[in-house]
Amino acid sequence: MSFLKFESLTKKFGDFVAVRDMSLDIEKGEFISLLGPSGCGKTTTLQMVAGLLTPTSGKISLDGKDITETPPNERGLGIVFQTYALFPHMTAIENVSFGLEMRGVAKAERIERASNALEQVKLGQFMNRYPKQMSGGQRQRVALARALVIGPPVLLLDEPLSNLDAKLREEMRLELRILQQDIGVTTVLVTHDQEEALSMSDRIVVMKQGDISQIAAPLELYERPTNTFVSDFVGKTNLLKGEVTDNNQVSVNGIKFEVDTKMHKQGTRIDLSIRPEKFRMSNDKKGQEVRVDASIFLGASWLYSVSSDLGQLFVTQPNTGTAGYSKGDIAWLDWQKGALTLFEEAAS
């Protein structure tokens, strides 16, 4: 039985439908990400779970109890806001112990539990600092400690890492995931950053204009997206337009590809997706001939922009310690049949 359950959740603002008929079952202890571009309804969904917005229709239940109408201060959920929303007039420990105070925990115990929570996020020596005196990363940890100290059944994270710089963000991803697994708290993360969603989640819910586009575990989502939107939004990909020509063949710009087309009728217009890292680039004249237009060294890998009869393609190749291709070079791209993903072209 699912722990947190959305049933036909809908939220309208006037004529605008922010979330449409969304149903989702989240298991206890699961880390779920709501991923999508801005305006896709992910934050609206989170706010409905938090109780800060009331659904137009539909039901939210937590551990079997209907909480759709429960006010936010009786839900007991832990929330980390995008801006952290720390109380600027309270020190770190006062911020963290606020929720305990509201629960009537005695002062001595509250200080002890708040200190432990701050220790847990490695802020032991910053307890008496005001938010203004702390860095972005430290504030983020205070916000996390404040949300976790009340022992919430569900932790809601609203773009919690988006205000941090790139290096810190990567560290915090790992830390957050480890902490979440240690505590075992059911977590819902809202993010527009696909890397963040891929790296932390058990399952990812990709949303688009108020609808669920796909629900899958990170690897499956990345390897087997079910539509063009997901394949383009999650990770980088090359999207080619083509047509099914034969049983096991599609053609793109007149070039034939061997694929598994049993789902598609002959003549169907299709989008063909291939990820930049699925190519093998070589000089051995196998596959598609391309010319290198741009070459960017990224440390762990090379990123090439190449032109070919298929059109412009992005190619990523691991850095093997030798010099890569440079502008103007001719090379050949090869790929496995399984690296190609086909979608029927969207009706729109």
Added chain:
Amino acid sequence: MSTSQVKKVPYLLTTPGVLFFALLLGAPMVMTFLLSLHSYDFNTGIQTDWTIANYIEVLGDPYFQKIFARTFGLSLLVTVICILIGVPEAYVLSRLSSKWRSIFLLIVLGPLLISVVVRTLGWALFFGGNGVLTMISQALGFGDEPVSLMFTFTGMTIALVHVLVPFMVISVWASLQKIDPQSEDAGLSLGASKMTVLRRITLPQAMPGILSGSIIVFALTASAFATPAIIGGRRLKVVATAAYDEYLSTLNWPLGAAIAVILLLANILIIVSYNKVIERRFANIFE
């Protein structure tokens, strides 16, 4: 431009402003101070001697002490009432939709748009023995006795609060604008009721606005002239009207100047020390 020329630019740009204030504010203030150090003779006028006798007289005379005490009390009371009225008003204002907010903001600022004399005479019509207040009281059957707030402390307080509340509202509103609305959501999510969020999260964050609004209201009340002159009259003098009377009725300019200087110093002392306390309390918390 060379480096030395570039360095001069800020000075050149501020010169008109500096001259303006030096001429129109600095010079009269220095002259007033010098004037206060002369003695005055009712037959021969202002003397050329140097003395602090005027200061001793103002500070020692129970008549003036009472006036200073009244001014201080009035300023304090007006400030407190402005907080009680202005803070909730600003809070409500900050919660309105932008369309309603501009309408209500105009209403709040209304008193400032009306000339001080017109506004105060309006209050005089309202407060007077045969004014609107009396008519209301008689219509409601509270007896035929005229109800007058003219020349009363209450009347003066009401009229001053009326014109000074906008300063409090705007000051508090500005600091409410800076509050992250998510911090209120955070309070709710941590189990606080809406009242507790208001008391523990919102109000403390509005504190800088309340305090700076208090300074403005206090200073403006302490030096207010027109309203106390018309509503308080001769019977209830405040420091500003007392200085005016020394100048224009008694013609004892040096004594009037001494009163003005003491008011200025008292005002500066109170405001600066109040500001210090605020800074010490909030320096680490708000920028």
